[in-house]
Amino acid sequence: MIAIAPSILAADFSKLGEQVAEAEAAGAQRLHVDVMDGHFVPNLSMGPVVVEGLRPRTRLLIEVHLMVTDPAKFVQPFIAKGADLVIVHLEVLPDARPLLSEIKAAGKLAGLAINPDVPIDAFIPYLPMLDLALCMTVFPGFGGQPFLPESPDRIARLRRLIEQHNPRCDLEVDGGIDARTAPIAVNAGANVLVVGTGIFRHAKGITAAVRELATL
Ligand code: DX5
Ligand code: ZN
Numbered sequence: 001m002i003a004i005a006p007s008i009l010a011a012d013f014s015k016l017g018e019q020v021a022e023a024e025a026a027g028a029q030r031l032h033v034d035v036m037d038g039h040f041v042p043n044l045s046m047g048p049v050v051v052e053g054l055r056p057r058t059r060l061l062i063e064v065h066l067m068v069t070d071p072a073k074f075v076q077p078f079i080a081k082g083a084d085l086v087i088v089h090l091e092v093l094p095d096a097r098p099l100l101s102e103i104k105a106a107g108k109l110a111g112l113a114i115n116p117d118v119p120i121d122a123f124i125p126y127l128p129m130l131d132l133a134l135c136m137t138v139f140p141g142f143g144g145q146p147f148l149p150e151s152p153d154r155i156a157r158l159r160r161l162i163e164q165h166n167p168r169c170d171l172e173v174d175g176g177i178d179a180r181t182a183p184i185a186v187n188a189g190a191n192v193l194v195v196g197t198g199i200f201r202h203a204k205g206i207t208a209a210v211r212e213l214a215t216l
Contacts, residue, residue: 138175147176159189
């Protein structure tokens with residue numbers, strides 16, 4: 001089963017609730033919330049208040065992707081506002097285990113992300129405790145970037161590692177996913193697709209975009 005996680009970074013924020021409701025009705029399974037601190041990535045985005053606003057408006061799983069230099073500071077505030085899954089970046093954590101354990105101890109799902117320039121094998125020590133491994137398919141910071149060509153090989157390697165170490169762990173991809181690249185990512189082994197521009201800026205609208213992705 002492939003799950004679609006619309007990234008609200010590409011939504012029209014003047015009608016965020018309506019656009020999320022449309023994506024949910026069209027068959028999306030999750031909401032992806034990109035949190036950027038202007039330090040780990042050269043862009044600023046949203047804080048826990050956005051999760052607080054969305055939580056009563058949707059039944060979808062809310063996943064928070066923390067692209068921040070100090071994720072330990074923000075895990076609890078996002079959980080308090082209703083995040084179901086928290087994804088942290090390995091690049092800022094000398095040892096990600098304590099923070100992943102903290103997320104699990106709060107009864108939430110734990111995810112770990114790595115950038116395109118980090119070897120996939122860096123996931124190995126963490127896989128047994130992960131609910132989700134996020135293979136970035138662009139350098140994080142902005143929506144609308146092209147899917148990096150080295151991604152399929154990286155996804156395939158991660159799929160092999162997941163089968164070996166923790167087959168229940170989801171393999172998520174994020175960046176440049178649309179109707180053209182989604183099948184490439186899925187064939188390589190991804191089962192959760194983050195899609196921002198490809199849903200919220202699709203020429204035929206949100207419903208058509210989600211349905212198209214769901215039938216690939
Ligand atoms: C990139 C973010 C992504 C982004 C994806 O820094 O982590 O989640 O919103 O956007 P698209 O689908 O437009 O590449
Ligand atoms: Zn993201």
